Amino acid sequence: MKELEELRRQIDSIDEKIVELLAQRMRIVSQVGNVKRRLNQPLTDEKREEQVRLRWMSLAQKNGLPETMVDSLLNLIFLYSKIFEINPSFLKKVVVVGYGGMAKSLVSLFKLSSHEVIVTGRDPYKAEKLAKEFGYAYMDPAQASRWGEFVILALPPSGVLSDFVKGVFPHFSGKVVMDISSSKQAVYGYLEKASSEHGFSYVSVHPLFGPYLYPVGEKIAVIPSKTTKDVDEVIEFWRNCGLVPVKTTLEAHEKAMALVQVLPHFYMLGLSRSLEKLRKEFDVDFTQFETTNFREIYKVVKRVNELKSVILEIQEMNPFSREVRKAGMGELENLFHELDGEKK
Numbered sequence: 001m002k003e004l005e006e007l008r009r010q011i012d013s014i015d016e017k018i019v020e021l022l023a024q025r026m027r028i029v030s031q032v033g034n035v036k037r038r039l040n041q042p043l044t045d046e047k048r049e050e051q052v053r054l055r056w057m058s059l060a061q062k063n064g065l066p067e068t069m070v071d072s073l074l075n076l077i078f079l080y081s082k083i084f085e086i087n088p089s090f091l092k093k094v095v096v097v098g099y100g101g102m103a104k105s106l107v108s109l110f111k112l113s114s115h116e117v118i119v120t121g122r123d124p125y126k127a128e129k130l131a132k133e134f135g136y137a138y139m140d141p142a143q144a145s146r147w148g149e150f151v152i153l154a155l156p157p158s159g160v161l162s163d164f165v166k167g168v169f170p171h172f173s174g175k176v177v178m179d180i181s182s183s184k185q186a187v188y189g190y191l192e193k194a195s196s197e198h199g200f201s202y203v204s205v206h207p208l209f210g211p212y213l214y215p216v217g218e219k220i221a222v223i224p225s226k227t228t229k230d231v232d233e234v235i236e237f238w239r240n241c242g243l244v245p246v247k248t249t250l251e252a253h254e255k256a257m258a259l260v261q262v263l264p265h266f267y268m269l270g271l272s273r274s275l276e277k278l279r280k281e282f283d284v285d286f287t288q289f290e291t292t293n294f295r296e297i298y299k300v301v302k303r304v305n306e307l308k309s310v311i312l313e314i315q316e317m318n319p320f321s322r323e324v325r326k327a328g329m330g331e332l333e334n335l336f337h338e339l340d341g342e343k344k
C-alpha cells in the first residue's frame, strides 16, 4: 500500500510538470501567432509541423516510447496550438440562444477560444445556469442580440420557428445569424426570408458532432444563403474555434445527411428492435456474450435510442428520407435473398 502511494505521489509530481510545460508551450505558441499576424503569415505551417513531428519521433525512440503515442499526443497539441494562436482582434461577441446539449457544447468551444459570450433563451434561469457554468452572463434576448455580432440559434427546428424567435428578429438587424439544425428543410427558407426582411446576414451551419464538451477537431458544415454577406469570416470564426468548416450547399448537405444520418439511423433503429424481439423469443441475454464488433455496434444502438427524438425528427424532415430508406430496404432484401440462395 505504502509503495503504491509513493509511486502515485511521483506520478502526481510529474503530471504537474507536464501541465506546466504544456501551458508554457501554449504561451509561446500564442506569441508565434502574434509574429505571424505581423508578417501576414497563415497560422498553420505544415512544414514546421512535420519537423516537430520528426523531432518528437526521434526523441520518443531514444526514450523507449511508442510512435503511436507520440502521434496522438502531437495531433492534440497541434490542434490546441491553433486555438492559442488565434488573432485576438478576431474574437467575436457571440450570442447563444438556447441551453440544450448542443448549446453547451458550443459554449465550451467559445470559452476555449476566448470569445465573448452571452447566453439567452426563452427560460432565463436555464440560460443563466449554462452561462454561469462557463463564467459568462445572461441577457434578455433583445438586449443580447443588440450586443452581439454573431447570433447562434442553438434550438430545435420547432424553436427556430417559434414566436419567441420571431419576436427577436427585429433586433438581429446587421448581425450574422446562424441556425445549427441537422435538418435544414423547415428552417432554411424561413430564416433566409426573415433575414432579407429584417436585414441580417443568415448563414446556416450544422455541427457534425453530438452534444459533447470541447469538440475540438470535429467538422461543421457551413451553408451560405442569399443574404450571407461574408461567408469567409464565418468560416474563419469556426476554424478559430478549433472546428473544421466544410462549405457546402443546401441540397448537397441534405443529400449527404440522408446517407450519413437517415440511412444508418434507420438501420440502427431496426437493429435495436430486432434485438429486443429476438432477445425475448430466444430468451437469451446476449449482452453477456458481446464481441468486439458487437460492443461498438451496440454502443451506437444505445446512443441512437438516447437521441431518439432528434433522430426521428431527422427521419421526418430530410427530403430524401423516403428514397434512402427504400433503397436501404431494397438492399437488405437483396442481401436476404442472396444469403438464402447460398444456403440452398
Ligand SMILES: C=C(O[C@@H]1C=C(C(=O)O)C=C[C@H]1O)C(=O)O
Pocket (backbone or CB within 6 Å): 029, 032, 043, 044, 045, 046, 048, 049, 052, 077, 078, 081, 082, 085
Ligand atoms: C507554433 C506554430 O504554429 C503552428 C503550431 C505548431 C506547433 O504547435 O508546434 C507548429 C506549426 C504551426 O502549424 C509555429 O509555426 O511554430
